Amino acid sequence: MKTTLTTTALGLVLAAGAAGAQELRFMCYQDGSECAAWGAQMATFEAENPGISVIVDEVPYASIIESLPVQLEVGEGPDLARVTDYGGLARFMLDVRPYVSDADAIEARYGQSLAWARVGDNNADGIYNIVDQLTATGGFANKTLFDQAGVEMPGAGATWAQWAEASRAVRDAVGVDFAMAIDRTGHRFAGPAMSYGAAYFDANGDPILVDDGFRTFAEQFVAWHEDGTLARDVWAGAGGGTYQDAAAEFINANLVMYYSGSWQIGRFGRDIGDAFDWVATGGICGPVACTGMPGGAGIVGFKQTEHPEAVGKLMEFMARDEVQGAVLAQTRNIPANSVLQEQGIAYQDVSDDVKAALTTFAASIPTFADSAYALQGYANNRAIYTSTPARITQAIVGELSLEDALTRLDADIAEAIAQ
Amino acid sequence: MLKTLATQAYDGAFNLFERPMLALQRLFGQSRIAWVFLLPNLLIFGLFTFLPIILNFVFATTGGDRILLADRPFVGTEHFASLLDCESYFDPNSCHRDLFWRAVGNTGWFVLMQVGFMILFSLITALILNRDIVLRGFFRAVFFYPVLLSPVVVALIWKWILQRNGVLNAGLEGAGFGTVNWLLEADWAFFWVVFVSIWCNMGFYVLILLAGLQSIPSDVYEAAEMDGTPRWRSLWRITLPLLMPTMLVVMVLSVIRAVQAFDEIYVLTGGGPGSATTLLIQYIYDVGFATRPRLYGLAAAASLLMAGVLFVLTMMQLAATRKQSGDN
Structure with missing residues (x-):
């Protein structure tokens, strides 16, 4: 009897743990070191959000362009991805506005690039994408x-x-x-x-x-x-x-x-x-x-995720000034975040050529x-x-x-x- | 002792399966038991061959850019009509789907040139390798080696050779000749696509023809030699007729493979310059997967048309084989 009770209790604890654990898959492509930079930030996010873990799957850009849309079309695919085709993927994107604590802050910082995903049937005030690499x-x-x-x-x-x-x-x-x-x-x-x-x-x-x-x-x-x-x-x-x-x-x-x-x-x-x-x-x-x-690459969540709230938390984390700043300093990209545009980025280990080019673009x-x-x-x-x-x-x-x-x-x- | 043990093990294994087999036979009857054994293969074949063919038909008769069948409206033969809408099939510019007809034309030329020259070179190579030459084993391995390489690797190697600053141009320049942009001029690009395709596939067909040559009884040649028959006549009157069944197999296989050519060409030229080396499979890939919106229905219709042509060609070749077997 005692053994049965112990086994049942252990089973319930394990089941509860499994139910509480939320694993997010983040499909990421990189021009330079973007996936590695985001991967390094995930430890901080996971420490701030116990019970949510993020796995960064690095894939070639061709997979984002060719495989991801097909996966999403059949209801499969990752919870989040780093993409450039906002118009083509718009109908699969998750509006994380209900899941973020300070939508106004995101709107104020990323307003111009948020509009790129507000197409088709997407909400006119939805938050669908956090652009981490503005390009020109x-x-x-x-x-x-x-x-x-x-x-x-x-x-x-x-x-x-x-x-x-x-x-x-x-x-x-x-x-x-x-x-x-x-x-x-x-x-x-x-x-x-x-x-x-x-x-x-x-x-x-x-x-x-x-x-x-x-x-x-x-x-x-x-x-x-x-x-x-x-x-x-x-x-x-x-x-x-x-x-x-x-x-x-x-x-x-x-x-x-x-x-x-x-x-x-x-x-x-x-x-x-x-x-x-x-x-x-x-x-x-x-x-x-x-x-x-x-143009620019950005992180988007997808509707078919089983953890929309966790996706919202992660995207809000990724939108934060200090997180974006740290990633951009490492990846040497131009910020879409207006606050960082004004402040400037302390790019790490860059030559004068690179610094001048970033400024010009x-x-x-x-x-x-x-x-x-x-x-x-x-x-x-x-x-x-x-x-x-x-x-x-x-x-x-x-x-x-x-x-x-x-x-x-x-x-x-x-x-x-x-x- | 060892033999006795082996016999006992065999008997044991036989007895292990005997009872369930007998039970199955009683359940289904002797005439239907064969289907039980065929079932696993039929299921795999049905799932991975017949179902995709049926799905292909469904996609070809539905429209839109969605992949789920429920989201795809029925359009009947619209895709086929669109593909076949031409004022003149010999002038792609007069066709609604000009790129499809360019791909059809390119594929036709590619099959003619690639299959024709490949069979010719394979035959010559097989005839030489069938003779008692020095380092025969080595040369047989050399000719077969490219078959073992991935088509992508083959294409990359040849791209390094043929590109503007590649090995070939460096050699030409070193020898005092002018250089050519081999992959940027339409005619040259097409030539190299055929050449590379022959280079990487020829070894396989050489091997088949070699096996065919070795199956010809040597006493026929000995009799011809005793009659003083010249070598060219032996080739024409003995070797080629007796090799014809093997040649037909080679032809069927190489035509099917040539129509399906894609990977090495895609890596070597990307179908360019323009559409000069775009074959049917690449057209289907481009329309279905590489461009936006993804026209799955059009791609499926094009693939069915291609399958139809392939089916007719194969039937014609098989009929020729049967006729020849009958003649013999």
């Missing part, structure tokens, strides 16, 4: 190559045409392979296209893609591929909507000017070291504007066009980002005339939106 597209220039070539580097406010001319002059003088390169994605294409006058949305906020501005930049873009100004290897070196960058060429000092984004800063700081001097160019101007594209974000923010928050932006390289590349390699490529691009986007 922009250029990087190899200063050493400019110095060697004796060519003056275009300054702040320089135009795309000026950068093209200067980069070609440097390439020809020093004998590297490439003058300029732009990452193969519609996201990177959008900034310069807007600078050339592409609106992307009409006055009612409905998407339009191929307008005069878009067409003008597309013509220039194809022409620069034809005359060798832009590295053909990047856009013509792949098919479909496949993403391709030119970071390796820039790191190997084989490229004069590279248009990518602030997420490359950490990698350049690490891989280039003191091999050569490089600078961030800041916004590059077209005839109409000088905008890049904002951070300063460029407030100058971006409204349409750039609208596109970033647009639910179907991924369709634009993948269709653009697929069709523009067809014009670059001569499979389609530019006119036909743009017609097809418009049709692709119209179909995607209709879905």
Whole structure:
């Protein structure tokens, strides 16, 4: 009898413990050291919240883009994830406003980026995402190559045409392979296209893609591929909507000017070291504007979680100034948190190149066009980002005339939106 | 002693299964007991082969970008009609789904070139390796080695060789020749895709053809030699006809494999430049998984059309095999 009672009591204690323990799975990708940085913060969170444990599952970015949506679609997947596709994942996201103690503080700090997930049927005042890495597209220039070539580097406010001319002059003088390169994605294409006058949305906020501005930049873009100004290897070196960058060429000092984004800063700081001097160019101007594209990775919770309250607590913890500050200092990213933007981040062990680049990119974000923010928050932006390289590349390699490529691009986007 | 022990162990094991087997036989009857043994395999086959095929049909006839069937509206043959909507099937630009028809055209050319040249080179290699040459064992291993490599590894190796600053261009430059952007010019990219595919698959078919060559009785050649038959005539009149059943097996396998080619090409060229090396499987992957929104229905319809073509091709080849067996 005594044995039975003891066993039953032990069983009840174990069962109660199991019921009380909440394990959160956090699917995380990283450009540099983001997952490791968040992993280090979890000990503090778990100490503050006994009974909640967090497992950080580090995955490649491709898993976030390709596998996560399918998992969520069938009701599976992690409790939280670090994502960039807010529009595409919006319908799976958990509004943690009911579970946070100070929603106003989060709103005050992350208001602009919170809007990116308030799309579709999501609540207009919902808290769905805590952006831990604000990004901006922009250029990087190899200063050493400019110095060697004796060519003056275009300054702040320089135009795309000026950068093209200067980069070609440097390439020809020093004998590297490439003058300029732009990452193969519609996201990177959008900034310069807007600078050339592409609106992307009409006055009612409905998407339009191929307008005069878009067409003008597309013509220039194809022409620069034809005359060798832009590295053909990047856009013509792949098919479909496949993403391709030119970071390796820039790191190997084989490229004069590279248009990518602030997420490359950490990698350049690490891989280039003191091999050569490089600078961030800041916004590059077209005839109409000088905008890049904002963006950023952030942590979101998902509706299918069994522990929404715990997810809310974790996201509020991640949003805290000192926690974000510690993670950003380690990951060398630009804060989305407005308080930290004002205070500045004490980045750890960074070179002068990296520090200057972070400052330049951070300063460029407030100058971006409204349409750039609208596109970033647009639910179907991924369709634009993948269709653009697929069709523009067809014009670059001569499979389609530019006119036909743009017609097809418009049709692709119209179909995607209709879905 | 050892033999007695083994016999006893065998008898013991036999007796262990005898009773339950007899009970099963009594329960189902002798004519139906075979189904009991087939059931595990049928279940696995049904779950992992037939069910996905049925699901593929369901996805092909439903629309939207949702994955759960309950959320997908029935659209009938809309996806098939969209894929087949063309003014001229020989001009992809006139088609509603131009990329699909480019992929169809590329796949057709790829199958023709890859299968044709692969069988030719495999046959020549097998004929050489079947002769009594120096280091025959070594060369047989060398030709088979690429088959053991992962297609992704093969593609990465060749990418390092063929890229702008790759080994091939370095060699050409060193020898005083000009360099070529092998993977950025559409025709060259297609050539290298075919070449790499042949390089990494040929060893498998060489092995099959070698087995076929070795199964030809040597006395036939001896008789021909005694009659003074020239070597080329022996090849034409004896080797090739007797090797034809093996060649058909090789053809069926290589056509199916060529139509399904994806991984090494995806890594080597990404389907580019433009869509120059995009084959059907990559089109299906792009439409279903890589672009937004994910058009599962369209991808499923495209895969069914491809399966239909493959089925017809395989049936034609099997019919040819049967006809030849009948002739023989």
